[in-house]
Amino acid sequence: MPQRIQLSPSLMTMDLDQFKEQISFLNDKVNSYHVDIMDGHFVPNLTLSPWFIEQVKKISDVPLSAHMMVTDAPFWVSRLIEVRCDAICFPSEAANGVAFSMIDDIHAAGLQAGAVLNPETSIETVLPYIDLLDKITIMTIDPGFAGQRFLEGTLDKIVRLRQLREEHGYGYAIEMDGSTNLKHWKMISDAGPDIYVIGRSGLFGLTNNIEDSWNQMTREYEQSTGFPFDNGIHHRAEQSGEAR
Template sequence: MKPFFKISLMCMDFLNIAAQIEVLNEEFDGYHMDIMDGHFCKNITLSPDIVKAIGAIAKKPMDIHLMTTTPNDWIDSCAAAGAQIISPHAETINSDAFRIINKIKGKGCKAGVTLNPATPLTYCREYLGKIDYLTIMTVDVGFAGQPFIPEMLDKIREAKKFREMNNLNFKIMIDGSCNKNTFGKLHLAGADGYVLGSSGLFSLDPDLRKACKKAKEIFMEETGVKL
């Protein structure tokens, strides 16, 4: 499987959104859009209105990461705003996980589920066969720039093994500190996709197009995978 990259828009320059989206449309595979409610994690970032505004110029799929206590309250508005993928947290849906996943797919979106670092894979094992993406957080939720949690490598290996043993098709995406220091380890553990934020993209060069080129070069150097 060819690696894929989604860009964390909470890390972008909000004074130059349109110009940055124009560059990113040509460079990567999609947009990772964090919606936080200030309750599930103590921060507030993007919103369905921003998803709708960016969707008017985005040429790649928008993946909504719902860091919200009640994800059911956000699915309709995110789908209406143009989301192609919606990924709530397993910690918030296990009382009605199958109903939530079916609702997301009923809106014409692909369904994902996200695991916090301290949440084991077994927490969502029963519905891994119904999702398109499993996002494994390798930092605690809420804020960019946190240090990588190395214990998550075992969870990635476990998810890959479980997928193979059960002949499932979900993609394993990593969110948190995907950069030069971690690309090689994440690739070897079994990651399929990577969310690039501050350390993996935006801090590499003031010129975003040059930063994109550097990010790809770094990934290829650290993993040996040709993009």
């Protein structure tokens, strides 16, 4: 049956020379923005930072979700709390011994707490605190770089997380991150995540114009899944218009 999805473009994969133009176009079309924070140790790459989040907030009121790929997770959690990042997602592999304190600090600040599972990491890793999480992100590629091979077996985790949520009444949203594009829309949709992180292969790299890329992305989603594209944004716009 048709489903409503949430879309979270990965700002790491934007064209930085068109940054303001792309953000301005997407602000009334997406549900959140995905911001990768990498320290060069947890993964061999350096990308965005809490400072970058402050800059985005100057031109957007769309919720921001930080995906940390860092070894010192508590340090980065405190920096992201300072800049009021709406959702702060820590790597489950780096949370042993500090998960509960990080979640408590994030919630005390009135923000959402999430955990990220890399392809080799099992759901069992987050079971001790799964009832406290607002979001769980499933990596469908190896972390650290865009454009890596899609790992179809990771979709089983999405299915299991949905089952656990239904069985126990957990409140987390399920997010997938990695290689969301025409080739994989259907199998991802069948697994049923709530939030789709989308990057160069599915949006920013489709054309040289963000509006054309957006239109192509929605066509590809519909072509692949057989569903009309619906992320709820136009419904909110219609309701706002009726209210006026």
